[in-house]
Amino acid sequence: MRHIISILIENEAGALSRVAGLFSARAYNIESLTVAPTEDPTLSRMTIVTDGTDRVVEQITKQLNKLIDVVKLLDLSEGPHIEREMMLIKVKASTMAQREDVKRLSDIFRGNIIDVTPTTFTIELTGSGKKTDSFIEALAEHKIIETVRSGVSGIARGEKCLQV
């Protein structure tokens, strides 16, 4: 099953490599990993999307907690939560028909066209991992020039939070 694990980690050099090293050393899957500092500059927040049986995911959370730099951890998938990913996608759009169709699809998915040239559109799209996947599928008849995805960020709904 797919899990989204949120971590507060000391904002120190090498903290990211400890997490990445743990996943490779213990052969855990990693779908995406994002990390950036929080409002407290001594802490970074990391979101890891992983996939595994309950037993494996339990080990993943325990092993992550065991890392000395990890301050707190929350498996967002255990409760209601929101996940978002940002995607930048550059699509070939040189004919009138192409330009209209790409614009229409972008509107349907609530994307923003943020760069326009005579032959290309670049679209910014935010949503769950599923939504960004669907948008790529929807563009099947068009030529995608490049795709950049931020990886998933997540947060729990309501009062539940991950803080020190």
Added chain:
Amino acid sequence: MELSGAEILVRCLKDEGVEFLFGYPGGSVLHIYDALYRQDDVNHILVRHEQAATHAADGYARATGKPGVVLVTSGPGATNAVTGIATAYMDSIPMVVITGQVPSAVIGTDAFQEVDSVGITRPCVKHNFLVKDVTKLAETIKKAFYVATTGRPGPVVVDVPKDMTDPAIKIPYHYPDKITMRSYQPIVKGHSGQIKRAVDLLLTAKKPMIYCGGGAVLGNASEELRTFVRHLGYPFTSTLMGLGAFPASDKLNIGMLGMHGTYEANMAMHGCDVLIAVGARFDDRVTGKIAEFCPDAKIIHIDIDPSSISKTITVDVPIVGDVSGVLQEMNHLLKTGKKEPQKKALAAWWKTIHSWQATNCMNFDRESDQIKPQHAIELLHEITEGDAYITSDVGQHQMWAAQYYGFEKPKRWINSGGLGTMGFGLPAAMGVQLAYPDAIVACVTGEGSIQMCIQELSTCLQYGLPIKIISLNNRYLGMVRQWQEFFYENRYSSSYMESLPDFVKLAESYGHVGIRIEDPKDLKAELERGFAMKDRLVFFDIMTDQTENVYPMIQAGKGHNQMHLSPHGDDLPQDPEEELS
């Protein structure tokens, strides 16, 4: 008081109560060595190879319970130390390793003797630090000791760039008494509700089993463990790492379990209905085939490390906490509670176990005209009155030492169980002998393993360490040979040791005593003669039966009830399964 970084580092070690610093100098740590030269509080022990520095510190830590401390230079100094760091990591041994590093300004430029020590050691340390600011040096050393010695212990590396120890830069010195880290707060006390559940379950057992690991030794739980086992009267088995936590001579102790465990211990594991694991981690050498591990048992597991619980074997009652504290609470509940163990069922269970014991699985050919390695270990026990510190290397000799020495006390059996590091025994014995100068310290080894750190004979001479080296010389890498005999149709690929040195002359050339023993009739007298030389290192080169195997043996991936047994044991019970039911 204003000190340089180098002086601060040495002063921190003094304030931490460090007796011995095992190390080897080099360019990046010269400032530190200069600071060491100008003080007498911390004794530096100069080894002959950095691997030995880590093993010696490790041996010191295992015997004393105090952290072992190491100082090595950057680059090859650090990489040579890695094997010893990984050895300590696998067995959860508290250790602080200070590695020199090239000056901050040239880090990342492939400078002379530069290696990414923090990166290389990351997978085999509990934690590591790179010191970037000399004003944080003392605090970092404090954190290193704190992390290494609390929770589940382990090695911590502190990488110190040369400019952090610059004698020209002096800053005020303050060593914190206490430190707290928001990201590291190990759980110590077990959950009382879980402890009660565990005790209730234990008392329902008809075929109980107590399985104890190295955590009971590291956690100083022997006393509580003795009370616990004797109160219940349940059969007790130990892992390789747990030997000595409970006396080998106690009738409740049915021997080691696992790949080379006793027939009775493995059969009892297979047949038990309630298993309590005390500071053990269900290692693959213990469990054999996971799917066939204790098929009928409800399992209770006490461990200080939450990630050890349900890692390979799913347990029914997990208890995260310090083993000694948890056992103390259990003992209290057992003493004050009204419920008693199931006496009748327990008597029947013991009867079955005694029938397994009757197979005499540890017997060997006592009439042989060759020296049997098992006999050598039995004599070692006799001559040292079972009271020695025994270190070992890795292989057949390690298993024989574990099986035949009979450890009565914790922290006496010092071996590399997790990583299985050949070359561990001699340097580990140095650490033990330094800690306990008057104790008998023996290193059980083989002609293969001893050659992996043989250079330390020189260190032993320098510090006058009267270690007794028991080298069971069978001219084979015995454990490899055994597997090749069993599983590779006697194709002895690279397991024969050719061109061996004359170990007696070798020992003599290092200034020690060498004794070769070839005839079983001489074995006892020669061992006694060597052990009588209390202030000398004696190297016993004992020529043993080349084809002797370690029995019993469970092939990797097989269940506990599928053992290869020694041809010298007695008959199996008629129908063990029937007696079980």
